[in-house]
Amino acid sequence: MRPRASGIWPRDAPFQYPKGVCRSQDVSGVIVSLDKWIVLLGGMSAVAWLNWHFFAAARRRVSARPTAADVQEAVVVVRGGYNPSEIRVRAGHPVRLIFDRQETASCSEEVVLSAFGIRKMLPANERTTVEIAAPARGRYDITCGMSMLHGTLVVE
Numbered sequence: 001m002r003p004r005a006s007g008i009w010p011r012d013a014p015f016q017y018p019k020g021v022c023r024s025q026d027v028s029g030v031i032v033s034l035d036k037w038i039v040l041l042g043g044m045s046a047v048a049w050l051n052w053h054f055f056a057a058a059r060r061r062v063s064a065r066p067t068a069a070d071v072q073e074a075v076v077v078v079r080g081g082y083n084p085s086e087i088r089v090r091a092g093h094p095v096r097l098i099f100d101r102q103e104t105a106s107c108s109e110e111v112v113l114s115a116f117g118i119r120k121m122l123p124a125n126e127r128t129t130v131e132i133a134a135p136a137r138g139r140y141d142i143t144c145g146m147s148m149l150h151g152t153l154v155v156e
């Protein structure tokens with residue numbers, strides 16, 4: 001029989017773990033925590049992926065390929081921006097930029113390379129070629145007519 005009224009464990013006291021028992025061994029608690037971790041990690045990777053998709057991927061750069069005629073050619077997809085947004089070419093050699101406009105949004109209907117005096121309409125869902133004879137070294141802006149979309153032609 002249990003000793004009564006010892007004063008150590010009054011009947012009305014709330015339940016307490018005996019000393020020395022680690023509460024983290026409570027299995028149901030661990031399972032709930034794991035669930036929360038999975039949800040949290042899933043959410044975090046979704047956010048990370050979105051950031052990568054919209055920011056890092058949008059900043060992809062590319063070097064123009066020289067063709068047989070020594071023309072450095074690059075295709076730039078125009079859809080909510082310029083992709084790649086940075087095109088690298090060698091100075092002193094002709095450059096051909098092929099703008100592949102895959103949208104009808106009016107913002108991108110015109111492309112401007114002001115440093116070369118180029119301003120050209122890009123018909124929707126068509127490829128439009130812009131040629132630059134022999135650019136000098138430098139970084140040149142590629143923008144839409146309203147200067148909202150931005151790309152860079154890097155000549156080195």
Ligand SMILES: [Cu+2]
Pocket residue numbers: 106107108144145146147148149
């Ligand atoms: Cu625009």
